[in-house]
Amino acid sequence: MKLIIAIIQPHRLEEVKDELYHAGINLITVSEVLGHGRQKGVTEYYRGTKESGNLLRKIRLEIAVNEEFVEPTIKALIKGAKTGEVGDGKIFVYDLNECIRIRTEERGPNAIG
């Protein structure tokens, strides 16, 4: 089992959700984060005072999948999120030791989907 974390542009969320859905991935956890990457943060001004280096809004997706779904998920994420411009984000993959469905107390690969 793997856990996939993706940081994407907020306005690609709908596309990413669609692509994941078509790849058969329905279970996701989403949160709002701020990111600082290669993308230059937009400059803000408040009463003439410059605030640069600001963090940009990003969406963080957390998707736990069984091994065979890892590559399809990555593909779907890239398909939905890629615009080719700086700021498109990253995908991180980790090992997942255990997964438990709270409702049924099932464990392991069965609990993921």
Added chain:
Amino acid sequence: MKLIIAIIQPHRLEEVKDELYHAGINLITVSEVLGHGRQKGVTEYYRGTKESGNLLRKIRLEIAVNEEFVEPTIKALIKGAKTGEVGDGKIFVYDLNECIRIRTEERGPNAIG
């Protein structure tokens, strides 16, 4: 050392915190996420326009524990969060390589608690 991530229903947070407390787990990090799982997202209407497939509010718990606390933590989470209905959430367990307490710069299992 393990890291346990739990996605639970928002209204079970208090119960879960209580159960964790009784199991001797006091250190947690909590955040608000949106989840899409088996639970059918509630339909929303805005001026008659349907918005389905919406993400539902969930709470994400992050708990770093030493090995011997893994099972008690899982039990406490299930006890606090389980209602038996779709949407109760999941628990994910990972390996944690290192843990550092910033205040004291302690490392390893001692830093967790």
Added chain:
Amino acid sequence: MKLIIAIIQPHRLEEVKDELYHAGINLITVSEVLGHGRQKGVTEYYRGTKESGNLLRKIRLEIAVNEEFVEPTIKALIKGAKTGEVGDGKIFVYDLNECIRIRTEERGPNAIG
């Protein structure tokens, strides 16, 4: 590759960002979380009703780095976040199996920076 998660005090964010920057770490993902640790939650009162055990606001940093950057990152985090008082937070380190830059579809250590 490792993933470093740090939970810090909100008012240390600017210092931490500065220290990371000086250590050559520019890519981070930040989010707001609530934490319950050794620090006693502040008591709140609403129309005389006490609400104790409340969660405190913390900032969560997520930083993916190659091995050689792990220690510098930890040092920078400690330097920026440490005040010596309870509540300073924790740093957690995990193994990262894979990292993909969405824009270029690069993988592995090259995609991290």
Added chain:
Amino acid sequence: MKRFKFLLLGIFTLLSQLVFSQDVTSKINSGDTAWMLISTALVMFMTAPALALFYGGLVKRKNVLNILMQCFITLAVVSLLWVICGYTLSFSPKSLIPGFIGNFDFAFLKNVGLGASDTYATTIPHLLFVIYQGMFAVITPALIIGAFAERMKFSSFLIFVIVWCIFVYFPVAHWIWSTDGWLFKLGVVDFAGGIVVHINAGIASLVAAIMIGKRKYLKPTPPHNLTFTMFGAAMLWFGWFGFNAGSALGANGLAANAFVVTNTAAAAAVVIWFILDLFFVKKPTMLGSATGAIAGLAAITPAAGFVDVGASIVIGAASSLICYFMVVFVKNKIGYDDALDAFGVHGIGGIFGSIIVGVFASPLIQSAYSGLLFGNPKQLFIQVFGSVVVIVYSLVLTIIIFKVIDIFMGLRVSEKEEAMGLDITQHNERGYTVIE
């Protein structure tokens, strides 16, 4: 829906044939009219947005729209009800049951013209008096929302508002404010609604809180947005000038007195709650100050046209003290869940003010009215009597209404709906987006 449209068409046909009294220009004082126009708008402003902000900020995020919707729909539904039958039942000087309820002379506002009324507010257009009073009818049931917040079925709520207006608000308003009212004739005074509005709504709130039962969750959650609550409190204070000084029904010295004592009572109440907070929870709280203001405003309402500035300080301060103990100690002791303290603040403040006016009413403000301190102990007894009558009436009727609604449609949302929040389950909407 179709039926409703037919009804509307029927109403219209009826109305089109009416003859409006047309002595428009006679007697009307433009200054009084100007003040009453804006006062009416101010009282409307109290229900929405002010009360919506005040109450909305206090609930959980998932229930905020439900509160707002309850305020808004009360404004709409009671506005209609008022022109259809509310005004006539409340204020018609002729009665169906003498002293108890008006007849239908003014149903659909027939016989109400652009000219002044012979009976009420004789220097402003009769229509203006109607709508001014209508805004009081709107806010009264809206206050009760605080009691059953976060758990009442929306459909049951709506039925409750309509039925409660007809069987409780209109009669009580008639008793006290109509020239035909039996309590009016007895000499009960209520300048701007201490009895009619605050006691009435407060007692109904107590009943509501008890009959609907407690909210289901382990621990109390803090208000989701206290800034809204503060903005709402400030806006209520602002609108209350229309409520109290408007009740002079003209732009005159009496209005000025009501304005000043309203402000001073609110100020004194804030200061006392502040001090009590300091004493009991060690820090002055924003929510406390906002609550104190409302406690002072509720208490000065029945008295604003009868007492002087000195008395207003005492009334505001004492009301704050009493409400503090109700809300902070007594409620938790007894254990009913008056979610936003509609009874604890409006009810208690209203009772205190309605009675205490019998002590402080000064002939220097209105020469016809004196209280105990000015040698007229009788007024105090009358005030106690009037208050008790309305307490009992509101109590009994509200119990009956809640009971009947409970039997036919139930009062509460299901436990699961309560957990998910009323916004999504009652209205298919959410107040705020989380992620965009």
Added chain:
Amino acid sequence: MKRFKFLLLGIFTLLSQLVFSQDVTSKINSGDTAWMLISTALVMFMTAPALALFYGGLVKRKNVLNILMQCFITLAVVSLLWVICGYTLSFSPKSLIPGFIGNFDFAFLKNVGLGASDTYATTIPHLLFVIYQGMFAVITPALIIGAFAERMKFSSFLIFVIVWCIFVYFPVAHWIWSTDGWLFKLGVVDFAGGIVVHINAGIASLVAAIMIGKRKYLKPTPPHNLTFTMFGAAMLWFGWFGFNAGSALGANGLAANAFVVTNTAAAAAVVIWFILDLFFVKKPTMLGSATGAIAGLAAITPAAGFVDVGASIVIGAASSLICYFMVVFVKNKIGYDDALDAFGVHGIGGIFGSIIVGVFASPLIQSAYSGLLFGNPKQLFIQVFGSVVVIVYSLVLTIIIFKVIDIFMGLRVSEKEEAMGLDITQHNERGYTVIE
């Protein structure tokens, strides 16, 4: 910038030499003046904060400041434009083109004094009439913001507002409200701006929505903060009393009538939208109720000084019904992206109200005006004619203005800017902090 300052200095020198008419005390009625002062403030309140809250809550978080800025800058720019040339072009009884547009007699408010006007609102200071009408000029283009929300370039928006006021609003106001206006002379009535404000802005909104094109994103996003929208709707309702009852231009029975019918029409419209929501989406929605209120208020605007309470219920209810179908069904069928339904609510409501006043105008309210139901079918034809003229004029002129701006500076922000949000790309600011 420098040029602008020179211009200002020039203007000033000019003005300092003017002689103000000084018959201040004559004829002025203090009650009427009091009501018009506060009515003017109320109409100002509608543009900001009320409309800003209403519209601002409906957009995505990343575009909220852009909406607020559009409302605020419209208030500032049109306020200036109005005193410079707007008032005189709209209301000068002498004309550049007879019947079509005023001359420059009142440019920079020269010849406008503290005394009463001979022509308009003869019981209040002329300056007060000027500023009251100015607030109508402010809110009209502000309404259009709803149509092109979340995608229009700010610079183009600003030019559009100025040009549109000059070529569309000022002439149309002249036609209908100036004693020299050709539609006025024809007998077209428009009590508080059903044609001048709502049809005018509504049609421009339709054009804007179509010409600027749809927002780019896969699916609609829910309003980022529906509580703001509700507070805004309630504040609009509140301000609308100044808009409609203020249009009586005095504190009198007519104002009282306008006040009551405004409230009742809004209430009826809320109830109908509520019922339609129940029917079509199974749950009553907060956004629906707020939208319904605006639909009712827009429709009663032209009629408020002519119809009685019964008619107002029908007008509010019917407007709500029609707007519901426009917004929920027709818009999605046709497929233009009137983002916040400026056309669907203000335009449609305004058209309906402006025509229907020809049916319901009752001689019992103003004896000089009767509609179809009171034996004067001609008024209905006149109203249809007036409405159609303004629809066509606003349509054609707005198309031309948008086209020209598109050619010279473009209408839309880039796709990337739209994705990032207009707050950061147009104003270098964000509405809210995420992390602190």
Added chain:
Amino acid sequence: MKRFKFLLLGIFTLLSQLVFSQDVTSKINSGDTAWMLISTALVMFMTAPALALFYGGLVKRKNVLNILMQCFITLAVVSLLWVICGYTLSFSPKSLIPGFIGNFDFAFLKNVGLGASDTYATTIPHLLFVIYQGMFAVITPALIIGAFAERMKFSSFLIFVIVWCIFVYFPVAHWIWSTDGWLFKLGVVDFAGGIVVHINAGIASLVAAIMIGKRKYLKPTPPHNLTFTMFGAAMLWFGWFGFNAGSALGANGLAANAFVVTNTAAAAAVVIWFILDLFFVKKPTMLGSATGAIAGLAAITPAAGFVDVGASIVIGAASSLICYFMVVFVKNKIGYDDALDAFGVHGIGGIFGSIIVGVFASPLIQSAYSGLLFGNPKQLFIQVFGSVVVIVYSLVLTIIIFKVIDIFMGLRVSEKEEAMGLDITQHNERGYTVIE
């Protein structure tokens, strides 16, 4: 607490024995009274919610309730102080120290009746004049909150407000607005508080910002909720009509003129700030426009009853220009931390307006008052003199007051409290829930 109650009872007993002057009906003009009633409510509205929204949106989330609480408690405490001793010290025509401070003739509002005053505002109830002026006393110290935001101890703040009112506001108001005031007798004019309110509060803000020191954090944080700031600015603009046009003390041509120039000056100031933003930061900002509006409004305040529309455009525009440079360049150069620019906007705008009225005052508005441009250079000197006197007085007294408070109780919260936020450390509350 007990002592306080005894005090209150004492006050009451005192008051109950007073004889109110009862010539209620004589001379009172209902139109003027209507306008002053609503104007008073509007000025109250400025302190809360308007200023609370404006300032509250600008601070960090963790300090928002502290700002709101400061506004709210100022409203309460100064309201009480005003009726107890503020009004009499400020406005009693008889004096303790001739020309400098009033005597106690009107303490606890004794001798203030429902009838008109002989001295001030002779067409409205004396009580109404009292409360109208009271709202000015409320908002003045509230403005200073902007200077020491996010770091002042709440207890020290509260003592400061009370002491500052007694030793600074009441005397200065007496000097300029009392018929006994020495600056009044000298001929200093201040229509609605350019000197008394804005210079006074502005200078105190500068002192406060410098004496309390900078906020501790590495970089400035953006405003936590700019939408609140915009809503607040719009509501301040709205309330300012009561502030300025209300200062005509009646519903007349002068009020209309004040209304128009207030609106136009604000509009011009917004446009200039907009242009400067375009020039210096390339994009027009919402915060800039809101700030500009306040700069224009502050500057027109002393002039609103003396200058014409042309002059108002110049005054608004120039004030915006000057304040822009103060806030954006000078402040950062000098380096004091006037957190929300209370000095940079209110102080500077107030100084500019108070002086410039000596240039632009036109006899066509009030025949008794002319400025430099109308052949009366003396007025300019008088205005400069009056402004300088108040600047020096406010400066010195505020320094002393801050110093004394610092010695006895300290000014600042601890560094840790500042880091945690003032909401939780000063009030044990939080503005918003994060997770529910």
